[in-house]
Amino acid sequence: MQYEGVLNKMYTEYLNPIQYYLVFEQAFIHMNQVINKQIEIQHIGYVCLNCKKEKKIFRQGFCYDCFMKSAVAGDWIMRPELSTAHLGIEDRDLIYEQKVQLQPHIVYLAVASDLKIGVTRKTQMPTRWIDQGASYAIAVTEVPNRYLAGITEVALKSHYTDKTNWRKMLQNQILPVDLNEAIKQTATFLPAEIQPYFEQTNHEIFSFNYPVEKYPVSCTSLNLDKTPNFSGRLMGIKGQYLIFENGTVFNIRSYEGYKVNINIL
Known part of the structure; x- marks a missing residue:
């Protein structure tokens, strides 16, 4: 089967195991069904996910101009503490920023390799954790806007x-962590203004099982700019990574906006 399209991060379903779908404009691939099959990937161009022009991707699926101007790529995306919509202050587009920033957000602990802290919109649970390849995750506190989460x-x-x-995550080298104990400790580190939100948060532990036949002993990242033609047997999927038999791993998220041909043998 042959497919052509522009890469976006894979859609996921929180099932056992996680289900993955690579979606193009005219078709989609249920990636779980192609594990243990040979896949050929050919890089044939670029399409900016924002302006839809065939321009070289700069970062996060955007061309340089869109990355520098679009509200979707503002600094507050990566650094939520820079959010200002709660003050009515615009960064790039106040209407968009109010829509995204002024909604419930979760500060969480996740174990994908080591124990890490992170922020996501409540509507992105548990998708955010799946995209990171987390084995376990728990909400620390739910707050009403992105600034407080930041x-x-x-x-x-x-x-x-x-x-x-990411190497430990893909090799399944997971730090053993008691998340219930971690939450108790985390509570002692929270700012005073966040404590009331912590007490109202549901501290349910989520666990994730990924469709991986064999974890690699070592990992080599596929770079489509340096290797525009690649072929390998798919052995599993974790996070937004495809894991191949020879230890090559391909981060779909890093190549959003890349136009590809995919042939499944």
Whole structure:
């Protein structure tokens, strides 16, 4: 089967195991069904996910101009403590920023490699954790806007990492963590203004099972700019990574906006 389209992050379903779908404009691939099959990937161009022009991707699926101007790529995306919509202050587009920032957000602990802290919109649970390849995750506190989530994350960064070791995650080297105990400890680090939200939050532990036949001993990232033609047997999927038999791993999220041909043998 042959497919052509522009890469976007895979859609997921929180089932056992996680179900993955690579969606193009005219078709989609249920990726779980192609595990153990040979896949050929050919990079044939670029399409900016924002302006839809055939321009080289700069970052996050956007061309340079869109990345520098679009509200979807504002600094507050990566640094939620910079959010200002709750003050009525515009960064790039106040209407969009109010829509995204002024909704419930979750500060969470997740274990994808080590124990990490993170922020996501409540509507993105548990998708955010699946995209990170988390084995376990738990909400620390639910707050009413992105700014409060951001200042909470900043307070906790001195105690937890905010990064996932992607190699350990893909090799399934998971730090054993008692999340119930971690939550109790985390509560002592929270700013005073966040404590009431913590007490009202449901601290349910989520667990995730990924469709992986064999985890790699070592990992080599596929770079479509350097290797525009690749072929390998798919052995599993974790996070937004495809894992191939020879240890090559392909991060779909890193290549959003890349136009590809995919042939499943």
